[in-house]
Every structure is written in structure tokens, then in C-alpha cells.
Amino acid sequence: MARLIRLREHVNPLSIQFRTPTPPPDWHSIYRDWQLPLSLDLGSGQGEYLLGMAQQYPDRNFLGLEIRQPLVEYGNSIRSALGLNNVYFLFCNINQTLPGLLPQGKVSEATIQFPDPWFKRRQQKRRLVNAELVNTLAQLLVPQGKVLVQSDVLDTAKSILKQFDAHPQFHNTAGVGAFTDRYPEHIPTERELWAMRKERPVYRMVFVRV
Numbered sequence: 001m002a003r004l005i006r007l008r009e010h011v012n013p014l015s016i017q018f019r020t021p022t023p024p025p026d027w028h029s030i031y032r033d034w035q036l037p038l039s040l041d042l043g044s045g046q047g048e049y050l051l052g053m054a055q056q057y058p059d060r061n062f063l064g065l066e067i068r069q070p071l072v073e074y075g076n077s078i079r080s081a082l083g084l085n086n087v088y089f090l091f092c093n094i095n096q097t098l099p100g101l102l103p104q105g106k107v108s109e110a111t112i113q114f115p116d117p118w119f120k121r122r123q124q125k126r127r128l129v130n131a132e133l134v135n136t137l138a139q140l141l142v143p144q145g146k147v148l149v150q151s152d153v154l155d156t157a158k159s160i161l162k163q164f165d166a167h168p169q170f171h172n173t174a175g176v177g178a179f180t181d182r183y184p185e186h187i188p189t190e191r192e193l194w195a196m197r198k199e200r201p202v203y204r205m206v207f208v209r210v
């Protein structure tokens, strides 16, 4: 299934065209059964992870949020080709859209996998994970719902760790300030496969909504 879509590496989520939240679609017309447990993938890229998960777990729903429209279209074209009705990709700026997208307590699991690092200090405000996003996730997750995070960039991973550790409704399963070595079995993402090929270390975290 994997096909590499060549695109500009990053888009700037703060630019004017990404400031309007994407309205929620009619979930009932997208998913066969909207009552199934929902997993969110934030920054779903080409969607290989979710497309694989959706086939492996037909009794769960999956939603990928992605700011690069061609990747969203690609994911949804594969969804249609495979006849999957438990996965969908939504074009949006997560930081603008997520707060109004779903009812509170709707999400069972959220994944944040290899978010864009934005290394330069002046670009750090473009980072996906900030205090508002952590707070939004705390509201969307069911009690005991999980946030799974992976990054191959230590600075990004540490920044994410600090923000979840600082939130009173998240429990770091590895202990405050620690990365986990008990990350669940999963389908590797595009970036994860790349990191494995380059033998880069991957920093992983599992937070539980308490």
C-alpha cells in the first residue's frame, strides 16, 4: 500500500490560511458505527499507521487530523479503495480545530507521532503540542484514556513530556520526567520506519487520563 507522496517538508500552521477551524463533518455518515471507541492520530501524515490499524481493529474507529491536504486526500482515497468505514482523515489545523471538533469524553486514545520539531527558537510557537492542546486532550479523553507519543528528536520529546507531566489530569506511566520502554505493539508510522532505517533513537511516552 505504501506510496511516498512528495511534498514540501513543513507547512506553517500559524499562517493565515490555517487559522479557521474546520467544521465537524457528519460523523454518522462517515463511520459505520459512531459509538465504537475512537482513536485520534494528531498529524497523521500519509496515514499508513491509521489505515493499518483500521484493518487490524475493525471494532474501533480511527480519525486522522492533518494539515497537508494532499495527504488527507491520499488517505481517504485508500480508505475508499479498501472499503473501510472505521477510519477517516480530516484536513485541519489541529490547534484551531480540535477544541470544537468532538464531544467531551469521546476519545479513547490519542497518538502524537513524530510531530514536526521546529528547532529554531523563533519557530517554536508553531509546535503542535502546547498547554492548550494538552488541556483539550484532557477534556476529550475518556477516564483511563491514553495518549501515546513518539519522537526521534530529544528536544521535542522533552518539551512534550514536560507539558503532559505538568497537567494534573495526566499520569505518566513511566513516572514523572521519564520516557517509557513499555510502548504498546503498533503499526509503525512512515517517520518511525525512517527513524528505524537511520538507527535513530525514538523517545516514547504513555500518559493516562486520570
Ligand SMILES: C[S@@+](CC[C@H](N)C(=O)[O-])C[C@H]1O[C@@H](n2cnc3c(N)ncnc32)[C@H](O)[C@@H]1O
Binding pocket: 011, 013, 042, 043, 044, 045, 046, 065, 066, 067, 068, 071, 092, 093, 094, 095, 112, 113, 114, 115, 116, 128, 189, 190, 191, 192
Ligand atoms: C513529521 S510528520 C509525522 C507524520 C506521521 N505521524 C508519522 O509519524 O509518520 C508530522 C505531521 O504533522 C502534521 N502537522 C503538523 N502540524 C499540524 C497541525 N497544526 N495540524 C495538523 N497537522 C499538523 C504535518 O503536516 C505532518 O504530516
